[in-house]
Amino acid sequence: xxxxxxxxxxxxxxxxxxxxxxxxxxxxxxxxxxxxxxxxxxxxxxxxxxxxxxxxxxxxxxxxxxxxxxxxxxxxxxxxxxxxxxxxxxxxxxxxxxxxxxxxxxxxxxxxxxxxxxxxxxxxxxxxxxxxxxxxxxxxxxxxxxxxxxxxxxxxxxxxxxxxxxxxxxxxxxxxxxxxxxxxxxxxxxxxxxxxxxxxxxxxxxxxxxxxxxxxxxxxxxxxxxxxxxxxxxxxxxxxxxxxxxxxxxxxxxxxxxxxxxxxxxxxxxxxxxxxxxxxxxxxxxxxxxxxxxxxxxxxxxxxxxxxxxxxxx
Ligand code: RIB
Ligand code: CA
Numbered sequence: 001x002x003x004x005x006x007x008x009x010x011x012x013x014x015x016x017x018x019x020x021x022x023x024x025x026x027x028x029x030x031x032x033x034x035x036x037x038x039x040x041x042x043x044x045x046x047x048x049x050x051x052x053x054x055x056x057x058x059x060x061x062x063x064x065x066x067x068x069x070x071x072x073x074x075x076x077x078x079x080x081x082x083x084x085x086x087x088x089x090x091x092x093x094x095x096x097x098x099x100x101x102x103x104x105x106x107x108x109x110x111x112x113x114x115x116x117x118x119x120x121x122x123x124x125x126x127x128x129x130x131x132x133x134x135x136x137x138x139x140x141x142x143x144x145x146x147x148x149x150x151x152x153x154x155x156x157x158x159x160x161x162x163x164x165x166x167x168x169x170x171x172x173x174x175x176x177x178x179x180x181x182x183x184x185x186x187x188x189x190x191x192x193x194x195x196x197x198x199x200x201x202x203x204x205x206x207x208x209x210x211x212x213x214x215x216x217x218x219x220x221x222x223x224x225x226x227x228x229x230x231x232x233x234x235x236x237x238x239x240x241x242x243x244x245x246x247x248x249x250x251x252x253x254x255x256x257x258x259x260x261x262x263x264x265x266x267x268x269x270x271x272x273x274x275x276x277x278x279x280x281x282x283x284x285x286x287x288x289x290x291x292x293x294x295x296x297x298x299x300x301x302x303x304x305x306x307x308x309x310x311x312x313x314x
Contacts, residue, residue, distance in 0.1 A: 005032035006252065007122055009111065011069070012245070013041025013129030014051035015085050016092060016224035020307070021128055021154075021245035022052065023217060026059040027310040028253055034114055034123065035065040037107035041129035041174055042081045043089035045071035048129070051090050053098035058220055059314050062100035069107030069133035073175035081170060084231045092227025093220050111137040115144035124252065127153040127182075128245040130171050135178035138185055150188035152252060154245050155179065156265070156278030157194035158294065168276030169194050172267060176276045180267040183278075189292035191265060192247045193278065196258065196295045200247055200303050201240035202229050209308045217314040243307075250303050251295070253310075257302045260295035264288035 008031050012018045025031050036056070038048040049068040056064045072078045085091065103110065111133065115123060125148055127134050134151070137144060155171035162168040172179045183189065202225050211222035229241030251258055264286055268277040280294045 005030055006124060007032045007034055007118070008124045008126050008252065009034050009037060009114065011037045011039060011125060011127040011129065011133050012052060013039050013043070013048045014055060015042035015089055015129070015245070016228040017243050017245040018042070018128045019051065019055045019090060019224060020221055020243060021249050022055045023059055023221065023314060024246050024249040024307060024310050026056070026061050026064070027313045028249070030253060033064055035067060035110055037067045037069050037110060037133050039069045039107070039129045039133045040071045040078050041171065042085045044078070044080060045069070047089045049102055050098060051088070053100050053102070054090060054095050057098055057100060058095060058217060065103045066100070067103045067105065067107035067110045070136055073130060073132055074135060074177045076175065079174050084228070086227060090224065092225070093223030095220065107133050108137045108140065112141040112144055115147040116141070118147050120146045121149040122147060124149050125151045126248050126252070127151065127155070128248060130174040131155070131178040131182045132175045135175070135181035138181055145185055145187055148187050150190060151182065152190040152192065152248050154192045154197065154248050156191050156280070158278060158280040158282060159296070160194040160198050162277070163194060165276065167271070167274040169278070172278055173276030176267050176269045180269050183265055183267050183291060190251060191278070191292050191294045192251060193294065194242070196298045197242040197244040197247050199298050200243055200300050201238060202243060203240045206240070206304045209304070210311060213312045215312070215314065217311055221311055246307055247298060247303065250306055254302070254306055257299045257306070258295045259297045260293050262290045262293050264290050265292040265294055
């Protein structure tokens with residue numbers, strides 16, 4: 001008897017890599033995507049809310065409810081990343097404007113209402129962008145915490161250092177106060193940092209494997225990746241770019257592809273040069289209680305095999 005699909009909510013700021021993560025989730029019968037909540041991050045909210053629906057329609061899934069969430073961080077002005085993702089956030093291939101509507105209620109209301117209606121430990125949250133929606137929901141309705149089985153998020157960096165400042169990774173940097181709420185929540189956390197995603201680099205064969213699927217989805221993923229990687233290749237001088245967000249979904253599907261350590265991770269919110277840093281106590285010297293499984297490595301070939309196989313199913 002096949003196990004019940006795992007209930008997840010994807011919180012996202014598409015972004016080409018977010019888009020690939022959403023496709024991977026929708027292509028995987030092991031997962032039941034209860035909804036997609038969008039947040040301002042890579043590009044402003046109006047675009048992330050649009051892009052999430054573009055991706056659902058590309059996957060043939062206009063039935064998936066998409067919600068617009070917070071349009072700015074909890075206490076700071078929004079910082080976006082058009083320099084990486086392009087003006088639309090999904091540069092790299094032109095796709096039609098979405099026909100499916102946005103849901104009427106705010107993403108935070110959806111998170112709270114959905115979690116309140118579920119039994120304890122029923123839902124996994126998969127944040128792929130700044131943690132503003134998640135933290136706002138937890139602050140507004142602390143009673144939802146026991147309903148969350150775990151939060152598997154893309155964010156942070158330790159040995160790999162930052163990508164938006166020398167110390168901070170973008171998702172955490174955009175809303176460090178939100179990240180601080182999530183990391184202090186006591187909810188089971190799995191952190192997929194740059195330490196992992198920078199080992200999941202695209203390469204020409206890997207991108208061509210998407211293109212030779214010969215499907216509209218494969219063509220879109222190849223086009224997005226071609227666009228998305230130009231910035232990182234120029235910046236790092238690497239032969240490819242990190243496909244960050246799909247690593248979160250791949251972890252749900254095959255955690256054995258990843259390794260990490262259960263350690264204490266705190267968020268710097270006051271540093272002159274280090275705000276947004278995930279201070280991972282990798283060597284356990286702080287005496288602070290471990291609060292997160294902080295991943296450190298991924299089996300890249302296995303990750304791309306899984307990703308390409310699943311994308312090929314759409
Ligand atoms: O730093 C990488 C993260 O920031 C990814 O989630 C990417 O989509 C951007 O949101
Ligand atoms: Ca993202």
